[in-house]
Amino acid sequence: MSEYKVKGKLGQIQRRAAEKSFFKFTFMRARQKTDLLISYLMKKYISYSTKDKVEKNKIVFMHYNNVYECNTKYICDEIIKQGLNYDIVFVTTKKIMDSFPLPFPPEVRVVRRNSLEHFYEMATARVWVDNAVNFPWNYVPKKGNQIYINTWHGSMGLKKIDPDAVSDKHWRKCAETAGRITNFMISNSSFETMVYRTTYWKSKRVRVLEYGHPRNDILFCSDEEKKAIKAKVCDFFDIEEDCNLILYAPTFRDARNLDCYDIDYNRILEAARKRFGGNWKIVNRYHFKVANKLANVKAVRNNPDILQGNLYPDIQELMAACDMGITDYSSWICDFVLTGRPGFIYANDLKSYDKERGFYYPLDSTPFPIAENNDQMEANILAFDDKKYDADVKQFLADRGSKEDGKAAERVVGLIKKYMTESK
Numbered sequence: 035m036s037e038y039k040v041k042g043k044l045g046q047i048q049r050r051a052a053e054k055s056f057f058k059f060t061f062m063r064a065r066q067k068t069d070l071l072i073s074y075l076m077k078k079y080i081s082y083s084t085k086d087k088v089e090k091n092k093i094v095f096m097h098y099n100n101v102y103e104c105n106t107k108y109i110c111d112e113i114i115k116q117g118l119n120y121d122i123v124f125v126t127t128k129k130i131m132d133s134f135p136l137p138f139p140p141e142v143r144v145v146r147r148n149s150l151e152h153f154y155e156m157a158t159a160r161v162w163v164d165n166a167v168n169f170p171w172n173y174v175p176k177k178g179n180q181i182y183i184n185t186w187h188g189s190m191g192l193k194k195i196d197p198d199a200v201s202d203k204h205w206r207k208c209a210e211t212a213g214r215i216t217n218f219m220i221s222n223s224s225f226e227t228m229v230y231r232t233t234y235w236k237s238k239r240v241r242v243l244e245y246g247h248p249r250n251d252i253l254f255c256s257d258e259e260k261k262a263i264k265a266k267v268c269d270f271f272d273i274e275e276d277c278n279l280i281l282y283a284p285t286f287r288d289a290r291n292l293d294c295y296d297i298d299y300n301r302i303l304e305a306a307r308k309r310f311g312g313n314w315k316i317v318n319r320y321h322f323k324v325a326n327k328l329a330n331v332k333a334v335r336n337n338p339d340i341l342q343g344n345l346y347p348d349i350q351e352l353m354a355a356c357d358m359g360i361t362d363y364s365s366w367i368c369d370f371v372l373t374g375r376p377g378f379i380y381a382n383d384l385k386s387y388d389k390e391r392g393f394y395y396p397l398d399s400t401p402f403p404i405a406e407n408n409d410q411m412e413a414n415i416l417a418f419d420d421k422k423y424d425a426d427v428k429q430f431l432a433d434r435g436s437k438e439d440g441k442a443a444e445r446v447v448g449l450i451k452k453y454m455t456e457s458k
Contacts, residue, residue: 077153077174084157088179090455092121094159096168098187099322100126100147102138103348104165105185105220108248109450112443114141119456123155125168137347148172161450170211171204181453183446184212185220185247188229189368190434191400193285194392196233201288209234216240220446222247224435229394243449246442249350253372254440260354267355271317271341278312279341281356283319283349285364287383288390294362294383295320295328298408299340305415306358317352319343321364363387367402371427372438376418379404380411399433401426 093113095106102110102124113120122142130137131144138144145151156162156174165187169176176182188195197206213234219242221227227242235242252263268275280302287294299316306314318340320328325344334340346352349366353359359370362381370377379402381387397404401423405411431438 073148073172076150080150080153080157081175084154085177087158088160088177089121089158090160090453091119091457092123092155092159093161093163093450093454094123094125094155095163096125096165098166098168100130101347102126103249103350104187105248105446106163106165107348108251108350108443109163109185109446110139110142112248112447113450114139116447118447118451118454120454121457123159125152125155125172160454163450164212167205167208167212170208170215173208173211176215181217182215183218183220183449184216185446186226186230187365188226189247189365190223190225190371190430190436191368191395192365192393192397193363193387194394195229196392199392213237213240218243218449220245220247220442222250222436222438222442224437225394225433227435243445244437245445245449246438246440247369248443248446250369250372250438251440251443252350252354253369254438255354263351264355267346267351270346271315273315273341274313276313278306278310278314278358279352279356280306280314280316280358280360281319281343281349281352281370282316282360283343283364283366284321284362284380286321286323287387291383292324292327294381295324296382296408297360297380297411299334299337301408301412302360302415303339305412309416309418310357315339315341317341317343317346317356319346319349319352363391363393368434371401371430372436374424374427376423377402378411378414382406399430401430 095110097104097106110122110124113122124138124142124144125147126144128146131146136144145155152172153174156169156172160180162169162180162182164182164184169182193199200206213236216235217240219230219235219240221230221242221244223244227244230242255263265275267279268277282297284295303314303316316339318334343352350369353366353370353373357375359367359375359377360380361367362379367377367379379397379400381404384397384404384406403414403418405414
């Protein structure tokens with residue numbers, strides 16, 4: 035790099051910037067390798083030193099984004115609701131641990147991910163509960179008397195998770211490890227069971243239990259409970275409770291492409307007002323992998339009718355509170371369909387995404403009207419047919435073999451109780 039010839043002040047500035055970036059990259063790679071070695075040695079030590087130790091009252095939870103959400107949250111909440119005297123541990127990040135107030139119930143202990151405490155809790159817990167491939171990602175060898183329950187975070191579609199469809203090699207390797215060590219997979223449908231059995235959880239040693247997903251129990255709550263959730267959401271965003279809400283939550287792209295997020299919020303709002311009446315606002319919630327990059331889009335930040343959905347801690351509560359849902363390929367729409375409320379697909383890269391990632395079934399076999407541009411999106415809202423949608427929803431749930439009934443958390447906790455011993 036020192037032989038690189040530059041001319042003028044601008045050239046010198048560019049050279050210094052290039053050298054700085056190069057040395058920073060080299061340092062970070064060296065540090066990463068060192069951290070991985072230290073982590074590996076720590077896990078080996080913990081595994082060896084605790085080889086005969088499993089605490090039968092301890093349960094460890096992990097979420098792919100280290101937060102108190104999804105199935106892990108609702109299983110944990112059910113354990114607390116039933117008054118079970120377990121040692122409950124949740125793995126999270128230092129940043130979240132340093133936040134105030136701590137976003138976890140007081141009955142839960144938290145440990146920092148990739149710490150010595152994290153590895154120790156994993157090595158000594160009787161039950162692991164996961165919603166992705168978190169335990170294999172930070173793998174401490176699982177003992178024969180430990181139980182690994184994976185609830186997954188998908189649903190009845192849409193995008194594939196097959197090895198050929200996922201570009202992240204490390205993720206695929208972790209999923210393959212998960213397939214070898216999992217005891218129970220929690221499914222919400224015959225469709226999802228098929229996905230498990232044809233991807234990473236083919237082994238007969240893995241039992242697939244069609245219990246429904248605990249996170250979706252909230253979508254079956256009473257009208258009074260729904261009203262309370264709506265009030266909670268509106269209070270959080272400081273808006274009137276009679277406001278109608280649209281949840282817009284697209285997924286990410288493996289190539290981190292941002293051109294797909296070109297939905298016209300104002301046309302959506304105007305179409306909703308014309309078709310359904312009343313006042314409307316959009317809860318805008320990006321996938322966490324692109325949320326920071328899109329956080330400062332002026333068209334979003336400066337519009338009072340667009341709410342920052344990424345600030346809200348639980349997408350399931352947003353689903354329970356919102357009157358309409360829009361996504362591209364995210365599977366949350368297959369949870370939202372349980373409410374019977376209008377759902378739509380907006381995807382301007384439908385053909386390329388299908389080629390890149392692929393779908394388990396044609397999107398036009400879902401109840402959701404599909405738009406590939408903003409003209410089509412506006413037209414789909416204005417022409418929304420309630421009766422056709424209701425019939426299509428019932429057919430969709432029947433075709434996918436949905437087992438959801440609002441009692442999934444009770445079933446999963448019932449399974450956990452078979453293997454746990456309460457503290458005295």
